Amino acid sequence: MRTPVRVGLFGLLGSGNLGNDGSLEAVLGYLRAEHPEAVVDALCGGPEVVSARYGIPATRLNWYSGEYRTASSVGAIAGKGLGKLVDAVRTAAWVRRHDVVIVPGMGVLEATLPLRPWGFPYSLFLLCASGRVFRTRVALVSVGASAISHRATRALVRWSARLATYRSFRGAMSRDAIRAMGVDTARDEVCPDLTFALPTPRASAPADPPGPxxxxxxxxxxxxxxxxxxxxxxxxxxxxxxxxxxxxxxxxxxxxxxxxxxxxxxxxxxxxxxxxxxxxxxxxxxxxxxxxxxxxxxxxxxxxxxxxxxxxxxxxxxxxxxxxxxxxxxxxxxxxxxxxxxxxxxxxxxxxxxxxxxxxxxxxxxxxxxxxxxLAAVRRVEHQLTALTASLFPATEAS
Known part of the structure; x- marks a missing residue:
């Protein structure tokens, strides 16, 4: 009997951002429909929320609990510094336990909002570098990217993209931004945001007189x-x-x-x-x-x-x-x-x-x-997920 494929989900998931969690939900739906045998867990920002809401085991992304708070004391600065070293070991150990790691959507290659290089860009780099070391397939799926002027942030984002096994982008602009950083994107697909794969509620008829x-x-x-x-x-x-x-x-x-x-x-x-x-x-x-x-x-x-x-x-x-x-x-x-x-x-x-x-x-x-x-967006997302299966689960396809 073949060992079930081990799939990890990675990102700032369960941290209060509904868009990030929607991308997670879309990928979980895909995995449960197309790869029900997969053993799935997460390394994420809000493990308690992810486990309770989606029913999968989850581990905290950062060892230091104050990672995303401003360091205003010597103790906090020391904690963040030590956390960077500990996270390198923790991330590598987590990646090694998986066959595939998926980063589901999100603007993980962007700097359109305030961002420090040693925050999430560093975490993403650790993930992608560990994937190369341990031959774990790392996929950045329908992610957002942008031009980045800060040198350290740009370098971490560029190397993360280069080291990933699979990349697709939620727009041509995102793919062009990564290409401009020196990453070969010739084989990378563009598709709509993953959340177009989620169920759509029926819209109400416009009110008369004008409604909300x-x-x-x-x-x-x-x-x-x-x-x-x-x-x-x-x-x-x-x-x-x-x-x-x-x-x-x-x-x-x-x-x-x-x-x-x-x-x-x-x-x-x-x-x-x-x-x-x-x-x-x-x-x-x-x-x-x-x-x-x-x-x-x-x-x-x-x-x-x-x-x-x-x-x-x-x-x-x-x-x-x-x-x-x-x-x-x-x-x-x-x-x-x-x-x-x-x-x-x-x-x-x-x-x-x-x-x-x-x-x-x-x-x-x-x-x-x-x-x-x-309708067109849904078809393109379905095509994207079919391509994902062929790239990340070749053994499953061949069986």
């Missing part, structure tokens, strides 16, 4: 190269989003605030407090399925976080992006909504309202476009 609007908020402080302006960027974003919500309320529209990461909760709370209207409520979403249900019940969605946008377009609801990254612009263009992007760094409320009203005027037409684009 979902506004997806984000704890946005700019990108990795904008740390000096972080507070200014955040203030402009929060003020502009609050004014937009207030304008919707003045038009009598119910507003549901969506968050995609637990870090976003204070932003939603600040808007609720500032607007002070019973027409504004915050959704208590704990998964992408919850976010999709909220978006499906809305007449329109205006959102910032990438996976809030994915959820909205996936259920076919007309959507406007408060865009903080080129990846959002690309997604919107691919889904036929390229005209409905507004910069998150420079929210102009009058212009945003004008774009929103134009979006709603084309609602019926855009719902038809989104239905067609979603």
């Amino acid at each position: 609007v979902c506004v997806g908020v984000m704890d946005f402080h700019g990108g990795n190269d904008e740390r000096a302006r972080a507070e200014e960027i955040h203030r402009r974003y929060l003020d502009g989003t609050t004014q937009f919500v207030r304008a919707l309320v003045e038009d009598g529209r119910p507003v549901r605030l969506l968050i995609g990461d637990e870090l976003d909760a204070p932003v939603a709370a600040a808007i609720l407090d500032a607007v002070g209207s019973p027409l504004v409520t915050a959704a208590e979403a704990t998964s992408l399925a919850d976010l999709m249900k909220e978006a499906a019940a809305a007449d329109a969605v205006v959102a910032t976080r990438y996976h809030n946008l994915v959820c909205a377009v996936k259920v076919g609801t007309p959507t406007l992006a408060l865009s903080y990254s080129a990846k959002s612009d690309v997604l919107m263009a691919e889904m036929g909504l390229g005209a409905y992007c507004h910069p998150a760094r420079e929210v102009d409320v009058d212009q945003l309202l004008e774009q929103f009203r134009a979006l709603e005027k084309r609602s019926a037409e855009l719902r038809r476009v989104l239905a067609e684009r979603n």
